[in-house]
Amino acid sequence: MTTGEFLGFLNLNWQAVAMLVIGGVLMWLGIAKKVEPVLLVPIGFGCVLSNIPLGGAAEAGGFLAVLREAGIHTEIFPLLIFIAIGAMIDFEPFLQRPYTILLGAAAQFGIFGTFFLAYLLGDGWLHVLDFSLKDAASIGIIGSADGPTSIYVATILQSKYTAAIVVAAYSYMAMVPIIQPPIIKAMCSKKERALKMPSVAGTISQRTKILFPIITVLVVGLLAPKATPLIGCLMFGNLLRECGVVERLSLAAQNELANIVTILLGITVGGMMSGTEFLRPETILVFVLGVVAFSLDTVAGVLLGKLMYILSGRKVNPMIGACGISAFPMSSRVVQKLGLEANPYNHLLMHAAGANVAGQIASVVAGGVMLMLVPIFS
Amino acid sequence: MLNALWIVLLGMAIIFAVLGILLLVMVLLSKLIRPRKKEEKRRIDSWS
Numbered sequence: 001m002t003t004g005e006f007l008g009f010l011n012l013n014w015q016a017v018a019m020l021v022i023g024g025v026l027m028w029l030g031i032a033k034k035v036e037p038v039l040l041v042p043i044g045f046g047c048v049l050s051n052i053p054l055g056g057a058a059e060a061g062g063f064l065a066v067l068r069e070a071g072i073h074t075e076i077f078p079l080l081i082f083i084a085i086g087a088m089i090d091f092e093p094f095l096q097r098p099y100t101i102l103l104g105a106a107a108q109f110g111i112f113g114t115f116f117l118a119y120l121l122g123d124g125w126l127h128v129l130d131f132s133l134k135d136a137a138s139i140g141i142i143g144s145a146d147g148p149t150s151i152y153v154a155t156i157l158q159s160k161y162t163a164a165i166v167v168a169a170y171s172y173m174a175m176v177p178i179i180q181p182p183i184i185k186a187m188c189s190k191k192e193r194a195l196k197m198p199s200v201a202g203t204i205s206q207r208t209k210i211l212f213p214i215i216t217v218l219v220v221g222l223l224a225p226k227a228t229p230l231i232g233c234l235m236f237g238n239l240l241r242e243c244g245v246v247e248r249l250s251l252a253a254q255n256e257l258a259n260i261v262t263i264l265l266g267i268t269v270g271g272m273m274s275g276t277e278f279l280r281p282e283t284i285l286v287f288v289l290g291v292v293a294f295s296l297d298t299v300a301g302v303l304l305g306k307l308m309y310i311l312s313g314r315k316v317n318p319m320i321g322a323c324g325i326s327a328f329p330m331s332s333r334v335v336q337k338l339g340l341e342a343n344p345y346n347h348l349l350m351h352a353a354g355a356n357v358a359g360q361i362a363s364v365v366a367g368g369v370m371l372m373l374v375p376i377f378s
Numbered sequence: 379m380l381n382a383l384w385i386v387l388l389g390m391a392i393i394f395a396v397l398g399i400l401l402l403v404m405v406l407l408s409k410l411i412r413p414r415k416k417e418e419k420r421r422i423d424s425w426s
Contacts, residue, residue, distance in 0.1 A: 098404045105390075105397045112386040119382040133382065205413040212404070219403055223396045362397055369392045370385075377381035 011053035015275025022278075023047030023270065029171075036174040039147070039266050043167060046270020057271060064271030067264060072155055072162075072272070077265040078148035079233045084258035085148070085360075086237025087250050089328070091212060093354035095204045099308070100320070100355040104362030106304035107324025108143070110297030111366050114289050115140025121285070129282050135159045137374045139286055142169045143293030144363035145176070145327040151269075152230060153367045157374060163272035164283045168290035170269075176330040179291065183298045184322050184338055192309065194343035195317040197351050206244070213239040220365055227368020234364060297325040301355075317348055323355035326363040332356045 026044030030037035050058035058064040071077035094100055118139045122131025131139065138159035141150050150169035154162040172179070184193075213235035221228040240250040305321020319338060323331045332352035339348040 095404065095408070098401050098408070101397045101401045101404075102394070105393045108393050109390060112389050116382050116386050120379065124379045124382050136382070137385075202408075203413040204408075205411050208407055208411050208413075211407060211411070215403055215407065216400060219400045220396060223399065224392065361400075362393065365393055365396050366389070369389050369396075372392075373385045373389055377385055 007054075009053075013053075013275070015279050016051045016053055018279055019051040019273060019275040020048055022273070023051065026167075026270075036170055038262055039170045040174075042263055042266025043170070043270040043273075046267035047273040048270075049267070050271040050274050058274055064268060067268040068271060071264055071268055072151065075152050075155055075229070077261055077268065078152040078155075079229055080257060080261045081148045081265060082230055082233035082364075083237040083240075084253050084261065086213070086234040086239075087241045087253035088258070089234075089238060089357055089360065090241075091238060091357050092204050092209065093350045094357045094361075095208060095212060096202055097351060097354040100324075100351075101358040101362065103301050103304055103308075103321045103324035103355045104326070104358035104360075105324070106321065107297045107301035107326075107359055108362050108366040109300035110143030110293045110295070110325070111140045111363075111370065112143075113140075113296040113300075114143050114293035115370070117292060118285075118289050129285055130160070131282065131285075133378050134374060135161060137370050138162065138165055139289050140293060141165070141367060141370060142172065142286075142290040143297050143325075144367055145169070145173055145294060145297065145325045145331075146360070146363045146367075147173070149230060149363055149367040151265075153370055156371055160277075161282060161286050163269060163278055164286040165290075166269045167273070168287050172290050172294050173327045173330060176294070176325070176327045177334050179294050180298050180322055180325075180331065180334045181338060183295055184302060184319055184335070187299065187302045187306070188318050190342050192306075192318050193338055193341075194346055195309075195314065196343065196346050197315070197317050197320075197348060199347060199350070206242070209242040210239070210244075213242070216361065220361075220368070224365055224368045224372060226371040227365050230364045230367060231361070234360070294325065294327075298322045301325060301359075317346075317351065320348060320351045320355045323352040324359045324362065326356065326359035328356045328360055329353065331359075 023044045026040045029035040030040035056062045119136035122129045134157040138154035138157050141153040147170045154165045217235045220231045301321035301324035305318035308316040309318040319335045335352040336349040339346040
């Protein structure tokens with residue numbers, strides 16, 4: 001046996017070095033800059049582990065490879081995360097303003113617009129990048145602004161860029177406060193941004209809150225069956241929260257389940273970032289298209305917000321359309337801040353939160369619709 | 379390219395259809411199920 005066969009640093013190549021640096025940067029962003037630390041710290045660490053030569057963590061039989069097989073390839077991790085998210089989300093702001101579901105629907109244009117663009121750059125027209133129809137759909141789903149949905153769709157469509165897509169989806173959620181404000185300000189005048197909306201909404205009965213997850217699963221599942229696992233887990237978590245008789249399970253979903261799966265998911269996604277697979281021109285384009293997806297989401301949401309502003313006789317602040325993107329709760333906070341900047345008495349948080357949680361449902365439906373349509377047109 | 383365009387058009391149409399139906403069902407539900415008086419009172423008490 002030569003020294004090169006057991007000393008890792010003798011086997012370092014430029015890809016491994018670059019990925020070790022990227023892993024370090026992700027951890028630095030999480031720890032020093034507090035950018036999505038819950039995700040970026042495990043992802044960064046997993047990235048470092050998987051790129052240590054001869055370490056074998058991400059190779060067949062290694063623990064990261066086992067986690068990938070068990071949690072990502074089976075889609076178990078994203079679905080378990082959805083149970084936790086469902087248990088954490090209070091849908092009351094949406095139930096008080098059900099019309100906001102349309103803002104959520106409009107904001108999903110970012111997914112489809114980016115998909116179209118990616119496909120044109122790839123196999124669809126220009127052939128400058130190695131993007132098949134399935135890759136383009138997986139890249140477009142970054143626009144769901146929803147990590148678990150991105151993992152779920154990219155895994156089922158077997159995209160080559162799953163790791164980059166997941167890292168982009170999670171890191172751009174933290175960048176919502178940077179991406180959205182310039183677009184909103186460009187599209188909405190100060191007068192529109194300053195528009196106050198009534199702060200008191202109707203009471204939602206407990207029975208409605210309990211029936212909501214059950215009805216949503218039935219409606220979405222029967223009309224877009226491919227979305228059933230995602231919407232089912234999301235609404236199951238919400239039923240645990242709202243039914244009032246399983247508080248222990250609800251708390252377990254919100255805390256233990258969310259934390260354990262986040263650790264496993266984060267380190268496994270980091271383990272998918274091996275240098276040879278990650279370092280290619282297409283990866284950079286995946287990140288660029290991720291910004292495009294978030295921007296198109298915002299534009300489409302605000303456009304429908306403006307339409308509602310006109311049709312309602314100037315009672316709906318068009319900015320809340322930007323919250324149709326499901327980056328909850330960052331997007332709501334952005335709109336609340338912009339509203340207060342334009343008018344110190346303008347509190348839009350609950351309206352924005354309504355659109356934001358509606359966007360959560362819409363993004364899951366969009367994921368299911370993508371999974372339904374892509375095989376038909378492939 | 380045409381297939382991608384179909385996915386975009388159909389995709390957005392299906393999303394609006396599914397969520398539009400969900401919206402109608404939720405509006406109907408809110409009309410059928412009114413909050414109980416004690417829930418309404420609890421809410422009014424929370425304002426004061």
